[in-house]
Amino acid sequence: MDKFRTLLKELPALELGVEQLDLEQSFNRKIAEDIKSPIDVPHFRKSRMDGFAVRAQDTFGAEEDNLIPLTQVEVIEAGDIPQKSLKEGQCAYVATGAAIPEGADAVVMVEYSEKKDDKILISKAVTPTTHIVEIGHDVNRGDIIIEKNTLIDLPTMGILAACGITTVPVYQKPKISLMSTGSELVTHKVSELEVGQIYDINSIVLKQAISNTGSEVDYLGIVKDHFEELKHRIDQGLKENDIVILSGGTSKGEGDLGVRVLDTFENIEVQVHGIKIKPGKPLIFAKLEKKIIFILPGYPTSALSCFYVFIDDFLRRLSGYPLRAKNAEELELGERIYSPIGRYHFKAVELRDVDGVRKIFPIKTGSEAISTLFYSDGYIEIEELEEIVEKGDKKVFYTY
Amino acid sequence: MDKFRTLLKELPALELGVEQLDLEQSFNRKIAEDIKSPIDVPHFRKSRMDGFAVRAQDTFGAEEDNLIPLTQVEVIEAGDIPQKSLKEGQCAYVATGAAIPEGADAVVMVEYSEKKDDKILISKAVTPTTHIVEIGHDVNRGDIIIEKNTLIDLPTMGILAACGITTVPVYQKPKISLMSTGSELVTHKVSELEVGQIYDINSIVLKQAISNTGSEVDYLGIVKDHFEELKHRIDQGLKENDIVILSGGTSKGEGDLGVRVLDTFENIEVQVHGIKIKPGKPLIFAKLEKKIIFILPGYPTSALSCFYVFIDDFLRRLSGYPLRAKNAEELELGERIYSPIGRYHFKAVELRDVDGVRKIFPIKTGSEAISTLFYSDGYIEIEELEEIVEKGDKKVFYTY
Numbered sequence: 001m002d003k004f005r006t007l008l009k010e011l012p013a014l015e016l017g018v019e020q021l022d023l024e025q026s027f028n029r030k031i032a033e034d035i036k037s038p039i040d041v042p043h044f045r046k047s048r049m050d051g052f053a054v055r056a057q058d059t060f061g062a063e064e065d066n067l068i069p070l071t072q073v074e075v076i077e078a079g080d081i082p083q084k085s086l087k088e089g090q091c092a093y094v095a096t097g098a099a100i101p102e103g104a105d106a107v108v109m110v111e112y113s114e115k116k117d118d119k120i121l122i123s124k125a126v127t128p129t130t131h132i133v134e135i136g137h138d139v140n141r142g143d144i145i146i147e148k149n150t151l152i153d154l155p156t157m158g159i160l161a162a163c164g165i166t167t168v169p170v171y172q173k174p175k176i177s178l179m180s181t182g183s184e185l186v187t188h189k190v191s192e193l194e195v196g197q198i199y200d201i202n203s204i205v206l207k208q209a210i211s212n213t214g215s216e217v218d219y220l221g222i223v224k225d226h227f228e229e230l231k232h233r234i235d236q237g238l239k240e241n242d243i244v245i246l247s248g249g250t251s252k253g254e255g256d257l258g259v260r261v262l263d264t265f266e267n268i269e270v271q272v273h274g275i276k277i278k279p280g281k282p283l284i285f286a287k288l289e290k291k292i293i294f295i296l297p298g299y300p301t302s303a304l305s306c307f308y309v310f311i312d313d314f315l316r317r318l319s320g321y322p323l324r325a326k327n328a329e330e331l332e333l334g335e336r337i338y339s340p341i342g343r344y345h346f347k348a349v350e351l352r353d354v355d356g357v358r359k360i361f362p363i364k365t366g367s368e369a370i371s372t373l374f375y376s377d378g379y380i381e382i383e384e385l386e387e388i389v390e391k392g393d394k395k396v397f398y399t400y
Numbered sequence: 401m402d403k404f405r406t407l408l409k410e411l412p413a414l415e416l417g418v419e420q421l422d423l424e425q426s427f428n429r430k431i432a433e434d435i436k437s438p439i440d441v442p443h444f445r446k447s448r449m450d451g452f453a454v455r456a457q458d459t460f461g462a463e464e465d466n467l468i469p470l471t472q473v474e475v476i477e478a479g480d481i482p483q484k485s486l487k488e489g490q491c492a493y494v495a496t497g498a499a500i501p502e503g504a505d506a507v508v509m510v511e512y513s514e515k516k517d518d519k520i521l522i523s524k525a526v527t528p529t530t531h532i533v534e535i536g537h538d539v540n541r542g543d544i545i546i547e548k549n550t551l552i553d554l555p556t557m558g559i560l561a562a563c564g565i566t567t568v569p570v571y572q573k574p575k576i577s578l579m580s581t582g583s584e585l586v587t588h589k590v591s592e593l594e595v596g597q598i599y600d601i602n603s604i605v606l607k608q609a610i611s612n613t614g615s616e617v618d619y620l621g622i623v624k625d626h627f628e629e630l631k632h633r634i635d636q637g638l639k640e641n642d643i644v645i646l647s648g649g650t651s652k653g654e655g656d657l658g659v660r661v662l663d664t665f666e667n668i669e670v671q672v673h674g675i676k677i678k679p680g681k682p683l684i685f686a687k688l689e690k691k692i693i694f695i696l697p698g699y700p701t702s703a704l705s706c707f708y709v710f711i712d713d714f715l716r717r718l719s720g721y722p723l724r725a726k727n728a729e730e731l732e733l734g735e736r737i738y739s740p741i742g743r744y745h746f747k748a749v750e751l752r753d754v755d756g757v758r759k760i761f762p763i764k765t766g767s768e769a770i771s772t773l774f775y776s777d778g779y780i781e782i783e784e785l786e787e788i789v790e791k792g793d794k795k796v797f798y799t800y
Binding site for chain 2: 024042043044048076077078081082097133139154155156158164165183184185191193194195198199201205207208225300301304365368
């Protein structure tokens with residue numbers, strides 16, 4: 001089990017191409033180059049407060065009982081361009097965020113001023129730079145503001161916007177060929193099923209699960225259990241994309257095909273063939289030079305839980321997308337759980353309150369029922385040689 | 401502070417309309433009606449195993465040393481329609497998931513069979529129903545499969561797909577009018593800034609933040625600090641949508657407008673006017689009959705942290721979208737932090753390892769710097785009357 005996880009972690013990252021995106025479309029994408037700011041932020045001296053821009057030396061000695069009168073030459077609201085340069089004995093009203101006029105080197109907060117006749121009386125001395133945000137205080141022009149490989153989250157979008165950057169170079173999303181295999185499968189758009197047919201659930205669920213990882217899905221449709229057709233479709237998937245995920249086709253009976261098709265590729269390394277897990281027929285993971293193929297079990301409950309347990313994080317590491325927050329908490333079993341010997345078991349469970357304590361209970365249906373995942377809160381892992389986990393035993397409960 | 405949070409929690413849910421969506425577009429939306437299954441799942445008897453469909457009574461007495469020969473009349477792969485009805489002494493090969501032919505009432509696993517000449521020799525007796533998944537085992541036709549108000553997650557999509565449901569009634573997304581106010585603001589699409597102008601960051605960041613909650617943004621653009629213009633735009637926002645979010649316009653100086661505009665509405669209840677928090681000029685939350693207005697501070701760092709702390713969960717509860725997983729963990733301060741008396745302080749902090757222990761350190765820049773949020777790992781809350789939090793004190797560290 002751990003072998004599989006280790007293999008996935010050790011895979012070299014696929015080389016993803018680069019595309020230019022509108023900043024507004026770039027959320028949760030990974031930056032492909034160091035980004036430098038084309039401007040200083042702020043690019044002008046601005047006031048941190050509502051108050052009066054002054055020459056600091058003009059205020060020296062000002063106190064509550066020694067008001068110093070200045071002549072107001074201008075009102076500068078946020079967004080205004082100052083029209084005048086301050087001379088000795090002059091001041092200008094500045095709103096928070098407004099530009100400081102030339103000649104001024106400090107701001108007196110409005111609380112330390114009063115208007116009398118045509119003068120502004122200042123009641124507090126300030127030193128140069130007081131309440132002024134200097135040019136480049138936040139970002140200097142030419143500084144690297146965002147490093148290559150950074151995930152673009154909201155604060156990152158904010159910094160890029162502050163610097164006036166409108167398009168950003170990001171890595172392309174990993175593209176994944178997805179198909180469902182099984183002659184019994186029918187698209188859910190068909191309204192009547194024949195005996196023997198069932199709706200193809202995996203295409204819909206895995207398509208969404210893959211796009212939730214920040215990857216792009218190239219859906220190749222339902223493939224019948226025919227050797228040539230499956231081989232043709234896997235060929236096509238590998239030609240077009242670096243990763244192929246298919247579900248079904250791993251059963252061990254006469255209908256088994258996926259493995260036989262993989263065996264026909266030269267240079268294929270079947271890294272893990274048939275990890276004996278439950279739920280799920282053997283899970284297969286193969287490498288073909290730089291390309292990767294996953295074959296998931298056909299039962300939707302198995303396919304989705306295998307996807308969550310093994311593939312979800314792997315794809316997110318590729319795309320740079322944040323990993324899903326997962327819970328892992330040791331809890332007591334409220335009921336005995338049986339497990340088949342010889343298979344590593346991801347047992348779907350639900351949590352119920354027993355006298356105020358949350359305990360683990362098994363979901364009664366198995367992987368053949370689509371409702372199993374729906375009613376489960378998460379899963380526990382049961383070792384290959386554990387046959388019974390007793391009521392009262394403790395297990396780590398994981399959310400998918 | 402808690403007053404504000406309580407108010408938000410007690411708000412009656414907005415009445416959202418209903419729309420029909422393709423199942424494939426419905427992820428993370430909230431179901432607007434109980435959904436019944438139009439079919440049984442499975443809608444035919446199917447085999448749980450690769451093996452032989454038999455009449456159970458024909459196998460009675462079969463053991464390893466008492467093989468019972470049956471005549472194979474058919475091979476039924478998954479997806480095939482059985483062509484024959486089993487008679488006494490007959491069997492049919494069935495793959496996992498394949499339909500069980502009429503006349504059969506059990507499946508013998510392939511492991512307990514061998515082929516000899518033209519016969520199949522059975523080495524294990526089975527009771528009726530063995531390894532057969534009955535019609536409706538998973539879902540019965542007419543059952544409510546998904547209840548109204550359920551969030552459509554991946555297992556829910558799976559159940560809907562299994563029942564052949566192609567369109568689902570979901571609640572419309574909450575629609576939110578968003579605008580930035582400030583005469584100094586310029587869209588980031590303008591390439592050259594004049595003195596006094598800055599790029600409008602909030603529209604880009606809040607637009608994304610709001611859509612991350614499963615809401616739809618109706619962006620009304622940048623509004624200058626003109627009373628009539630702002631009133632007109634807020635009017636327009638309220639006419640078109642139930643929630644208006646604007647940033648800026650809450651300062652207390654001459655440029656203050658948002659509050660004066662709100663005061664002109666009859667029947668307005670300004671629920672919270674100017675919670676004294678830091679970072680952020682007073683935050684405003686007003687109700688106008690069934691409509692809601694939020695005025696966020698203008699500084700992007702303040703606007704986004706106020707959004708995270710106060711509004712994010714509120715919008716997610718409306719849309720049904722999962723709440724963001726937030727961390728809350730008591731950690732030690734690695735350095736003294738000062739805080740202004742009289743303001744409830746959401747202090748942006750970073751975590752650093754000190755001899756293997758994660759400790760809290762203050763971010764040195766304030767809310768005027770867009771980089772503050774970028775470099776922070778989360779925040780701590782400092783009470784209005786706390787002026788100093790000493791190195792070594794413990795505080796709960798929250799992620800945004």
